[in-house]
Amino acid sequence: MPELPEVETVMRGLAPVMEGARFERVEVRRAGLRFPFPPRFGPRLEGRRLISLRRRAKYILGQLDDGAGLLMHLGMTGRFMIASGTDASIVGRLHNQAGPDAVHEHVVFHMSGAEGAGTQGARIGFFDPRRFGVMDLAAPGQLDKHRLLKKIGIEPLGPDLDADFLQTAFAAKKAPLKAALLDQRIIAGLGNIYVCEALHRAGLSPMRAAGSIVGPRRGAMRARLVEKIVMTLGEAIEAGGSTLRDFAAADGSLGYFQHNFGVYDKEGRPCPNDGCHGTVRRIVQSGRSTFFCPECQK
DNA sequence: AAAGGAACCTGTTGGC
DNA sequence: TGCCAACAGGTTCCTT
Numbered sequence: 094m095p096e097l098p099e100v101e102t103v104m105r106g107l108a109p110v111m112e113g114a115r116f117e118r119v120e121v122r123r124a125g126l127r128f129p130f131p132p133r134f135g136p137r138l139e140g141r142r143l144i145s146l147r148r149r150a151k152y153i154l155g156q157l158d159d160g161a162g163l164l165m166h167l168g169m170t171g172r173f174m175i176a177s178g179t180d181a182s183i184v185g186r187l188h189n190q191a192g193p194d195a196v197h198e199h200v201v202f203h204m205s206g207a208e209g210a211g212t213q214g215a216r217i218g219f220f221d222p223r224r225f226g227v228m229d230l231a232a233p234g235q236l237d238k239h240r241l242l243k244k245i246g247i248e249p250l251g252p253d254l255d256a257d258f259l260q261t262a263f264a265a266k267k268a269p270l271k272a273a274l275l276d277q278r279i280i281a282g283l284g285n286i287y288v289c290e291a292l293h294r295a296g297l298s299p300m301r302a303a304g305s306i307v308g309p310r311r312g313a314m315r316a317r318l319v320e321k322i323v324m325t326l327g328e329a330i331e332a333g334g335s336t337l338r339d340f341a342a343a344d345g346s347l348g349y350f351q352h353n354f355g356v357y358d359k360e361g362r363p364c365p366n367d368g369c370h371g372t373v374r375r376i377v378q379s380g381r382s383t384f385f386c387p388e389c390q391k
Numbered sequence: 392a393a394a395g396g397a398a399c400c401t402g403t404t405g406g407c
Numbered sequence: 408t409g410c411c412a413a414c415a416g417g418t419t420c421c422t423t
Contacts, residue, residue, distance in 0.1 A: 095416060095417090096416060096417090099416075127399070127400090127417090127418080127419090151416095151417075151418095166417080166418090167416090167417085168400095168416095168417060168418080169400090169401095169415070169416060169417055169418095170400090170401080170402085170415085170416085170417095194402095197401085221400095222400080222401050222402065223399085223400045223401050223402080223415090223417095224399085224400055224401080225399070225400070225417060225418075226417095227418095241418090266393090267393080267394080268393075268394060268395095269394095272394080272395090275417095277417090277418075284416055284417070285415095285416060285417085286416060287416095334416095335416080337415080337416065357416095378395095379394080379395055379396075380395075380396060380397085381415095381417095382414080382415090
């Protein structure tokens with residue numbers, strides 16, 4: 094389901110009910126998702142306090158009070174639903190038709206409430222119909238060395254992404270620009286939607302070789318691409334992500350960046366750019382849909 | 392080494 | 408209306 098902006102939105106929704114709270118009870122309803130859950134997954138969490146949450150690429154990472162790390166990935170269809178214990182209507186909804194189907198609720202975190210106040214904590218359900226998501230634990234101090242984080246590239250919203258980085262990373266690369274931007278080993282966090290959108294905004298064809306924006310005379314081109322990537326992701330985060338089929342933030346609110354799509358899922362529609370009379374096309378690159386305007390993306 | 396495709400799963404949608 | 412193929416926001420693994 095999610096690319097970086099959606100993961101960021103989900104993480105921000107989880108933080109208020111998870112940070113500082115303790116895992117009082119953890120329900121683990123199947124052996125795993127894309128990978129098996131670690132041994133004694135639930136018991137190892139129970140009783141632990143979650144110190145902090147953060148996002149790295151499309152991963153949500155939690156720091157536990159014993160130094161261990163919790164790693165979560167939403168895959169294509171992962172979703173968290175928070176029901177605060179005091180809100181019976183939300184809890185009730187979970188057991189009715191609204192919200193994701195209960196058969197796909199694979200893990201439930203029952204968190205403690207505020208200290209001393211005797212208030213009930215949140216019930217956080219993780220749903221994932223396709224089960225491409227991941228949940229794993231890292232030994233104390235080992236989270237940053239997790240095998241799934243080892244090989245991923247830079248944060249697109251961090252200080253490392255600039256024209257010079259692309260110069261180095263794309264040098265002599267023959268893969269299409271679309272594929273190179275999707276490659277999590279180079280830049281981690283971009284997905285199919287936001288790559289299409291950023292390339293459209295940058296006026297660059299998804300089919301051109303990544304290496305074709307390298308060189309002394311292409312500096313402005315690289316800078317423009319960087320700017321559009323950062324702007325697109327930033328705007329999407331501000332909008333709470335994109336709601337396609339059923340994406341919702343953990344609190345159930347809907348992102349609305351999909352209304353700002355220029356090309357994604359808009360095959361046959363006119364290019365939204367001023368003065369461009371092109372028509373959005375859909376092609377398939379490395380097995381995935383690419384949407385672009387052949388007129389203004391060169 | 393790098394690029395492309397299959398595989399992992401289930402649900403939804405669009406065409407006939 | 409019904410059935411089936413195609414497709415879906417991700418990532419890894421396996422061939423070329």
